Amino acid sequence: MHSFTEENYLKAIYHLSEGNTMAVSTNQIAEMTNTKAASVTDMLKKLAEKKLINYIKYQGVTLTSTGVNAAVNIIRKHRLWEVFLVEKLGFKWDEVHDIAEELEHINSETLINRLDDFLGNPVADPHGDPIPDRSGLIKHKKLVKISEMQTGESGTVSGVNEHSSVFLKLLEKLGLTLGTKIIISELIEFDGSIMLTIDQKTERTISREVAKNILVIL
Amino acid sequence: MHSFTEENYLKAIYHLSEGNTMAVSTNQIAEMTNTKAASVTDMLKKLAEKKLINYIKYQGVTLTSTGVNAAVNIIRKHRLWEVFLVEKLGFKWDEVHDIAEELEHINSETLINRLDDFLGNPVADPHGDPIPDRSGLIKHKKLVKISEMQTGESGTVSGVNEHSSVFLKLLEKLGLTLGTKIIISELIEFDGSIMLTIDQKTERTISREVAKNILVIL
């Protein structure tokens, strides 16, 4: 199969491709993988050789369909392990990412499919991100940033754009964990901060910066 | 911490040291790790440098107490993951070793201790091998090979000396899985094979070779 390192590059390219249709640049990959551009170029040659990416010198890269499959499979494993850690071992949602970074490289189709069944075939990980099924299919939900909502609109917190432990801990403190129902009560013009009602009870104001990183289903 | 490879060498040295008090030889390690003696020598220098082994040129190696701790911790992880795979994911006892070889290198003290609790702090893995507790303590049971038992003696199958899938599948076919009660009915002088009664019901003959690899508690 692919090496630990190759897998991490594939995953990085996949995440950088999400949303935009553009090719991914060498520097973007270097930043995401904490390496230098020269190292990335070397690896890109190798991945292109293996037909996992489309690579033209100076023009950036896209994943081939084989490459997408490989990346999605790693993401499937990552997210299922995160669910396991939270649901079965009692970890908190801000504690599981680093361990899942290791577990996602364990190689066994049977293992991951049995884990999937054991967990009850979850559709989302502890951060609300969708879990690809065993055929690689991802069911994306229509999510909106709180910062894009209008006064009076309501929704359910269902995802985050920022996965750092500090941010996730903050959301807990604010009572804005997944599943929480919110209603926008006021948009403060002065600094863009947002007043909202949480679970029909608490009234709270959050900064635009925080609002941009919380995703809701309307 | 230690690299994947270093961990595998430590584990190999530990297993080769079990039982005998002698120092372990370069060739033994090479055989166990599927490498060549020259590669082993290189690694031994490195492990000695890190104070994980006592190494004198041409004289073989022993683990230091730091080395033993490291090795025991890997074995703890290996065996707990094996229990998880069998008890929670429904794998059979002959299917889990290779996956556990990968999982044993996942680095998280918290993870493994929570897994331990989740599994109900098992004392033995699916092959009957003892699981070190979080302080590294191993409770060895007094086990006897069937080949060393006398006519009339009885006991409970509680371990194996051979972990290959073919052997484990054979034991299942013979009805000699862990927990099975046996009574020695006759020792066949001609070829050393052994007749025994399984669970007070079935009468069976097994070869000396098979008998040598089944361990019982009297």
Next chain:
DNA sequence: TATTTTATTTAGATTAATCTAAAAATATCG
């Protein structure tokens, strides 16, 4: 468009883990 800045690639080294072949040490046996 020419110049300057930025991004990317190449060249050349380094480190970890491995190997083969040769040299050196130890063990075995007549």
Next chain:
DNA sequence: CGATATTTTTAGATTAATCTAAATAAAATA
């Protein structure tokens, strides 16, 4: 004990992944 066989170590290469510094291509800007 000394010759022979075995084991272990050293020497020198190789491969994967990384780096720094220099060269080159592309993009931005004056």
